[in-house]
Amino acid sequence: MMTSIFQATIEFLKAFWAPLLCGVAIVAVLPLIVGYIVLVERKLMADMQARLGPMRVGPHGLLQPIADAVKLLIKEDIIPDNADKLVFWLAPVLSVGAALLSLAGLAIGPAFQIAQDINIGILFVVGVSALGIFGIVLGGWASNSHYSLMGALRSSAQLVSYETAAGMALVSALLFTGTLNIKSIVEAQNKEGIWFVMLAPVAFFTYLVASIAETNRAPFDLPEAESELVAGYMTEFSGFRWSLYFLAEYANMIVVASVATTLFLGGWLRPFAKFHELPGFHWLNFLDFVPLLLMVVVGVYCVQRVPKQPTRVQQLFMLVVAGLCFVLGLVLLAPVVVPIAKPFYAGIHGGFWFIFKVSLYIYFFMWLRFTIPRYRFDQLMRLGWHFLIPLSIINVLLVGVALIAGSYLNLHGWGLLLVTTPAAIVTLIVAFLILAMEKERNAPQDQAAESDFYAG
Amino acid sequence: MLPIGHYLFLSLALFIIGVVGVVTRRNVIVVLMSIELILNAVNINLVAFSRLYGDVAGQVFALFIIADAAAEAAVGLGIIIAFFRNRETVLADEMDLLKW
Amino acid sequence: MLDKALFYFFAGIAVVSAVLMVTRRNVVHSAIFLITALLATAGIFLQLRAEFLFIVQIILYVGGIMVLFVFVIMLVNLDVALQQIQFARQKWVALFVALALAGQVGLMFWTSGKMPGQGLPVLTAAAAAKLPPNSETVARSLFESYLLPFEIASVLLLVAMIGAVVMAKKRA
Numbered sequence: 001m002m003t004s005i006f007q008a009t010i011e012f013l014k015a016f017w018a019p020l021l022c023g024v025a026i027v028a029v030l031p032l033i034v035g036y037i038v039l040v041e042r043k044l045m046a047d048m049q050a051r052l053g054p055m056r057v058g059p060h061g062l063l064q065p066i067a068d069a070v071k072l073l074i075k076e077d078i079i080p081d082n083a084d085k086l087v088f089w090l091a092p093v094l095s096v097g098a099a100l101l102s103l104a105g106l107a108i109g110p111a112f113q114i115a116q117d118i119n120i121g122i123l124f125v126v127g128v129s130a131l132g133i134f135g136i137v138l139g140g141w142a143s144n145s146h147y148s149l150m151g152a153l154r155s156s157a158q159l160v161s162y163e164t165a166a167g168m169a170l171v172s173a174l175l176f177t178g179t180l181n182i183k184s185i186v187e188a189q190n191k192e193g194i195w196f197v198m199l200a201p202v203a204f205f206t207y208l209v210a211s212i213a214e215t216n217r218a219p220f221d222l223p224e225a226e227s228e229l230v231a232g233y234m235t236e237f238s239g240f241r242w243s244l245y246f247l248a249e250y251a252n253m254i255v256v257a258s259v260a261t262t263l264f265l266g267g268w269l270r271p272f273a274k275f276h277e278l279p280g281f282h283w284l285n286f287l288d289f290v291p292l293l294l295m296v297v298v299g300v301y302c303v304q305r306v307p308k309q310p311t312r313v314q315q316l317f318m319l320v321v322a323g324l325c326f327v328l329g330l331v332l333l334a335p336v337v338v339p340i341a342k343p344f345y346a347g348i349h350g351g352f353w354f355i356f357k358v359s360l361y362i363y364f365f366m367w368l369r370f371t372i373p374r375y376r377f378d379q380l381m382r383l384g385w386h387f388l389i390p391l392s393i394i395n396v397l398l399v400g401v402a403l404i405a406g407s408y409l410n411l412h413g414w415g416l417l418l419v420t421t422p423a424a425i426v427t428l429i430v431a432f433l434i435l436a437m438e439k440e441r442n443a444p445q446d447q448a449a450e451s452d453f454y455a456g
Numbered sequence: 457m458l459p460i461g462h463y464l465f466l467s468l469a470l471f472i473i474g475v476v477g478v479v480t481r482r483n484v485i486v487v488l489m490s491i492e493l494i495l496n497a498v499n500i501n502l503v504a505f506s507r508l509y510g511d512v513a514g515q516v517f518a519l520f521i522i523a524d525a526a527a528e529a530a531v532g533l534g535i536i537i538a539f540f541r542n543r544e545t546v547l548a549d550e551m552d553l554l555k556w
Numbered sequence: 557m558l559d560k561a562l563f564y565f566f567a568g569i570a571v572v573s574a575v576l577m578v579t580r581r582n583v584v585h586s587a588i589f590l591i592t593a594l595l596a597t598a599g600i601f602l603q604l605r606a607e608f609l610f611i612v613q614i615i616l617y618v619g620g621i622m623v624l625f626v627f628v629i630m631l632v633n634l635d636v637a638l639q640q641i642q643f644a645r646q647k648w649v650a651l652f653v654a655l656a657l658a659g660q661v662g663l664m665f666w667t668s669g670k671m672p673g674q675g676l677p678v679l680t681a682a683a684a685a686k687l688p689p690n691s692e693t694v695a696r697s698l699f700e701s702y703l704l705p706f707e708i709a710s711v712l713l714l715v716a717m718i719g720a721v722v723m724a725k726k727r728a
Contacts, residue, residue, distance in 0.1 A: 462567070466567045470593070474578075475654065476578060479646050485632070486578070489625060493577070499597070499613075503600075504604060518609055520702075523616075525621060526620060527713050528716070534719065534722075
């Protein structure tokens, strides 16, 4: 018995050592990445509110995430008196586990993917990340607090409603590919030479809105609305457990951003990747130098800021950051100019573009958060059920019709726009009709909105 | 080599546990959950045989069963909520509106 | 070997958590153990190389139905229910049913003399890679051979949806 278990383990390790290592790397690095996303968010918020943001720890607050992490780890771990101990322990782990597991299915560039070429790729990512909701619901319940329970109920209602819309949006994009495999999806966009965001703009919009709701971000952050529910389902969590929830939330952001990038924004493809083959469009290849330029600009800025740093250590640190940027720039330049490094072009630049697009998507999330006030719960529900879900279903229908028309007319690539644009326009008209109907129906009793007891 | 009997026994075990749950528990929600377990046990059988004979039909029927389970859960939970609103209980033996 | 280890792993989890699900007092604990059992079953599906069913199980069963269950559990008041007796007086019926079922299947195995079937073919990784893609085959079968049942299932879901809305709606 023991030997057989041992044998099985050896067999398992032999077959899967590389993905296992990558997985461990992701688990190790992700908290750091999340910490820096949080730093960027705070800096951005400060910028939009004409403040400086964190400045104390490290130059420009560059070491703030590490200080925060240390603070969270050494905080007292409080368990409420009547909390359900098992579930209270399980919930944050579940939340972060689901988020990390779904990262495994993503392809960051054509070379880097942990779960290589799984047949159900995109469904795996979406489905497993949806399991995180149990972490929220059970955590809210186990805290034995009314605020937490309210947050949990809101969260489950919200996620169930918006997952439908998000799924429908995914379906309309998947209609173009005919496969669920993540790599094949991106390659289909490469073959067509056009990203699906152009072919299915309404689906992209639907997914954008639904993904904000799914990650519990403002303006849909009802489950943790601090002005109503203290901190929603996280109210009773402190220290390490709380940071797990935090990690899960940001990892989920990365996941939805990656799904949107893969499906709608061309994954790891460079903009106009197909165009440089056409005569007269060769100048578009300057885009290959954009990664280098970006890195150089950041590096030069860092060097320029060095004299302004107060202490010697901070000056050195700034120089190190600048040096890192230059090295990264060189790495990104190498595949373009050095012939030997050519084979790595797809991997390195693919990774860059993928991360770049994901960052833009997350930046958009942050931008929205600081711009739009929070929705009321019944407004949120109405938006989901009365607007987004009908819109996305109609969109699936019309995109299907457009695709059939396209196949009759034998359209490919940019030619598909001829049929999908009318479909999108019709969908938009329907959307405005729905909105008008809604307005008419809700105008008189908007004030006396139904007060469900989970609405807080 | 993994004989099909392994899957049948697993399925049987889950099925029996589900039946025992349905018969013994008072809480209707747990009864409904036990029914889900029973449906799940059936799915294991279908998929195992689908693999044994290399025929995908078993998996298709498992899909139908999952859809069925979804419908059953939705209606069942709706009934539970309606009943809870009227009688303030979720216990099976207190659902006696039709007998006295 | 790996196949076997995976099967016993998932089967063990499934059975143990199913037993715990039926015996726990607290309904939320029951729900958690049912989720565990369902996830373990999803693992069994994956071990049987039914990837599409695996993800359907996770998305629909765990991510959909069980969320609904947990939601309803939280809506109905738990504190009262916890203090009541959790088991009806039907233990003997349950025992009888369980024994009868077990006996029936045992009889089936006994009369057929051995386990039915020679066992599932074990695939090497290379052979498994050559299998036709699972989701595509399922889709083809679903939309070609079983189109009518599929449509009927969708009508069933529609009916269930309307039924659930009517049931759970507050009477004005």
